[in-house]
Amino acid sequence: MTIAAVLTAAGSGSRLGLELPKAVVPVAGESLVVHAARALLAARAADGSAVGQLVVTAPAAHLDEVAVLLADVVEAADVRLDVVGGGRTRQESVAAGLAELADDVDVVLVHDAARPFAPVELVARVVDAVRAGHPAVVPGLPVVDTVKRVGTGDGTGRPVLETVPRSDLVAVQTPQGFDREVLERAHAVGSGLGAHEATAASDDAALVEADGVPVWVVPGDERAAKVTTARDLLVARALTAGALA
Numbered sequence: 001m002t003i004a005a006v007l008t009a010a011g012s013g014s015r016l017g018l019e020l021p022k023a024v025v026p027v028a029g030e031s032l033v034v035h036a037a038r039a040l041l042a043a044r045a046a047d048g049s050a051v052g053q054l055v056v057t058a059p060a061a062h063l064d065e066v067a068v069l070l071a072d073v074v075e076a077a078d079v080r081l082d083v084v085g086g087g088r089t090r091q092e093s094v095a096a097g098l099a100e101l102a103d104d105v106d107v108v109l110v111h112d113a114a115r116p117f118a119p120v121e122l123v124a125r126v127v128d129a130v131r132a133g134h135p136a137v138v139p140g141l142p143v144v145d146t147v148k149r150v151g152t153g154d155g156t157g158r159p160v161l162e163t164v165p166r167s168d169l170v171a172v173q174t175p176q177g178f179d180r181e182v183l184e185r186a187h188a189v190g191s192g193l194g195a196h197e198a199t200a201a202s203d204d205a206a207l208v209e210a211d212g213v214p215v216w217v218v219p220g221d222e223r224a225a226k227v228t229t230a231r232d233l234l235v236a237r238a239l240t241a242g243a244l245a
Ligand SMILES: Nc1ccn([C@@H]2O[C@H](COP(=O)(O)OP(=O)(O)OP(=O)(O)O)[C@@H](O)[C@H]2O)c(=O)n1
Pocket: 008, 009, 010, 011, 012, 013, 014, 015, 016, 022, 023, 057, 058, 086, 087, 088, 089, 090, 091, 093, 094, 111, 112, 113, 114, 115, 226, 227, 228
């Protein structure tokens, strides 16, 4: 039985505001997608198992570039690499990745290249929870800000409808881990809404929840923070340079 990882790297990175796709932006001499792949491939579950297939979603114009970037990491780990064109949304990209899974895959990790520094312990924690019998596992961190639900505004602001108790809220990260059949079924059931950002699921666990399957939360890790804005990239570069350590 094999663990596969679907590494999503097909986004444009519009909020980052650079010319090149976010996944190929360098930090500490290597692109985000390479950092993310290295952690996925280096992780070892409690039973010693490791990722045996890496499926990467990439922008259509960058398939060869992404394959070249990943060549050394993949060769060193001796795993199968598939680079596939992404979809219009993250949900569609993951679905495209799932179509490439080898027959013997039973556990699937879905991870964002935009979370390049997820540590190996986090990857292992997610796999271990799936192997322990949870069909869908997400890492989550406590919410540190006060959270309010808001209504429709007038252009200057929006009215508060309520303050949401935060003690039972978590902010969810990747990698997320799934029993393969559960994830494939959830994507098949939810595919109708995946074409547009407004209706697509923002993570894979949401599709599994909608399909009626329980999702389990394990402790997340601050190092798995997402690079979304120019400030996030500055922080990632400062951390890897030791400036903020
Ligand atoms: N059609 C898409 C959109 C996103 N992603 C991936 O999903 C992850 C999370 O998406 P996000 O951080 O929102 O990345 P972008 O979509 O690139 O960013 P933006 O929304 O700012 O354009 C990223 O690793 C991104 O490459 C993907 O594979 N296919």
